Amino acid sequence: MNISFLGAAKTVTGSCFLVETKDTKFLVDCGMFQGKANEVLLNTEPFSFNPGDLDFMLLTHAHIDHSGRIPKLYMDGFKGTIYATKPTVQLCGIMLPDSGHIQEMENEWTNRKRQRAGQSPIKPLYTIKEATDCLSLFKGVAYDEVISVSQDVRVRFNDAGHILGSAIVEIWIRENNQETKIVFSGDIGNKGMPILRDPSIIGDTDYLIVESTYGDRLHTLKKxxxxxxxxxxxxxxxxxxxxxxxxxxxxxxxxxxxxxxxxxxxxxxxxxxxxxxxxxxxxxxxxxxxxxxxxxxxxxxxxxxxxxxxxxxxxxxxxxxxxxxxxxxxxxxxxxxxxxxxxxxxxxxxxxxxxxxxxxxxxxxxxxxxxxxxxxxxxxxxxxxxxxxxxxxxxxxxxxxxxxxxxxxxxSGHADKDGLISWIGSIGRKPKKIFVVHGEQGVGASFAQTITDELGLQCIVPSRGESFVISGGNIYEHVPSDKAKKRFKRLAVVEMLETLKEEFDELSEILKSDLKQEKSDVEIDEIAAKLKMVEKSFIEALK
Structure with a gap:
């Protein structure tokens, strides 16, 4: 089988994982990217697969960073079943149309700006109606019940204790007369949270995909x-x-x-x-x-x-x-x-x-x-x-x-470093390999090292777009396509520009503050000369 990490890889948002077996192709989550400008751009990018080829989808929970691109998936051709717990189905019934409303409102504001600039209007990522229409694909399932979703795939949703309806998903995949078990943690909740039950304990797994949102820190107030x-x-x-x-x-x-x-x-x-x-x-x-x-x-x-x-x-x-x-x-x-x-x-x-x-x-x-x-x-x-x-x-x-x-x-609805380690440590038969996802740049690597140091388990911290082939108990890295590499390179440049913008704003504030002090003309001239060089570089880049 092949697992591609299309979101929540070295970042926290945009959770999306493509699993391809010999006979079946499905997604786990299809979330929206939030926060950084270069990541938000990913929401409008075409999917790296044909949504019409998917057999079904599994949704861990209703938060928009896990479910927010389902309407786009539907519009682009996906017509399979989306399996989720009953509360998740109900919550998506209000959250996705609400997200559609936000897309429409923000798009209206964007188009007003484009109109003033003499540019043609653009469409929203999706509308309220499109978000409502995709709800027909959802099917609610009960916690703790093993269901067959295809001839070669069985799944079970377990309580993750993160939000109402959140799930840890166990997946059994049969290929070449051999069964492999993969567990997607979704977002793991804290123990002792109000209203919700504690995260379920998993008996065993061959491979684990685990979140690491707070993988490098502890919640300061434990009691x-x-x-x-x-x-x-x-x-x-x-x-x-x-x-x-x-x-x-x-x-x-x-x-x-x-x-x-x-x-x-x-x-x-x-x-x-x-x-x-x-x-x-x-x-x-x-x-x-x-x-x-x-x-x-x-x-x-x-x-x-x-x-x-x-x-x-x-x-x-x-x-x-x-x-x-x-x-x-x-x-x-x-x-x-x-x-x-x-x-x-x-x-x-x-x-x-x-x-x-x-x-x-x-x-x-x-x-x-x-x-x-x-x-x-x-x-x-x-x-x-x-x-x-x-x-x-x-x-x-x-x-x-x-x-x-x-x-x-x-x-916080997320377990901290100790909570995550405790949950992984409670798994009966430990995984052969752990993929660490859903953590900011550097946090995943830090948590992966903690897992290895404290539990002796080997980890991989995948990058966005990276794929891995699991065969005969071994893992092989699958080199992404040139098209995917090109797309991520372009977005990396956008991220650099956003960083520069923040640094320019900071420099501007420093200079404004310095105007009130006695800065020498020589120092100001030096800064002006350096900025002229930067300006020249920008002009060259725009040509």
Missing amino acids: ETDKIEKFINIISETISKGGNVVIPSFAVGRTQELIYDLNKYMDVFDDKVNQILNVPVYVDSPLATSATQIFRENLDCFDEEAKEYIANGDNPLDFPSLKFTQSPEESRKLNEKSESMIIISASGMCEAGRIKHHLKHNLWREESTILFVGYQAEGTLGRKIQDGAKKVRLFGEEIFVNARIETIDGF
Whole structure:
């Protein structure tokens, strides 16, 4: 068989893996690239395979970096079945049309710019209708049930504990009278997360494809009460100054867990909680509102603690001061209120949606807090703010970052380095080889070395576009086509340009700052001469 790593290879987004056997061809995930400009460009690139040739697809979970290009796959000719857990099917039913809406809105903005520049309009990646149409391909399956999806392939979905419906996928492939087992981890959740069960333990596998999002670090707040205490402290300190707490949160997963924890601990930290009991908590995301309803419809996926709350008549996803906004008008009015509030809004990486409006109205306020509770991919607005940007651009306007910026990584839906090592170590019969994916450049290599040092298992960290042939228990690297090499080289140049752009912006800020000081004419002349050389190089490159 042949496995091609078409996304989430030395990067976190765009999860997509092509598996080809003697008789069958299928995908595991088909996610959207997010963050860096050169990676976002990959979303519009043609697939490196013919979607019409695929027999089926397996989807680990509904997050857009795993599911977001399914509508494009459908438009380009794929008409096979997409197998996923029932909650994943339900969540994709709201998330993919929502993504289509974002594509249309952003495309409209792009075309206005193109029109002003005298350029012809372009089409969105996909529309709401196209995203809705592809939902007919989805088929829900139960956890822990082995199903035959073709004559030579059987699969089983196991709970990954990452978001509702997330799965670790076991795949048995029969070729040449021999069966090989491959496990795709999907995204592995933390143990002890609210609402969700812990990640399932896998009995055995021949090969493992494992995520490494937090493969080089540990979540700093291990104890649940430490995480909640920090959360409550941040809220109470911000409210006492008359500010707002703005929480960029993924509509599916983190939002519901925040609601659950706020409800659960309202009566634990007495004095501080009393201070915030009457502070309104707004979930400002129609998608999060719909997703919360889907959570309520899938109680069988909850952990025992959440089930016990429900059995006692308590709704763990609701409390008196919780309010859900629906219309854009309701969302806008939040920023007109003088009272302090907690605003939980998507998107979690601040790239789209209502969160950008709330950032515009709160980033410049010293009394407000921006609280990150989920992973921020490289190149995203959220990552820039988290990394200490002094100002950011929102809706064409420069906004200074004066607000308090905080991160609580204990809320993350991803296991950290120790959690991942523990999960791999719990596998009964260990894999012959592990492919490390879904990690930033360098993180995958670091985690691969940790696996080898601590578990004695050999790893491969594939690059995007790389393929491997598994035959007779051995792995052979498959050289990518010249066409694929050419495409990735072009995108590498785009990445270089983006890096240069950031460095020019930084240099500009330094020079502006220096104007206020007594820089010598000689130093300024030296910088000007160097910039002239750079300008000349750019002009030559454009010819």
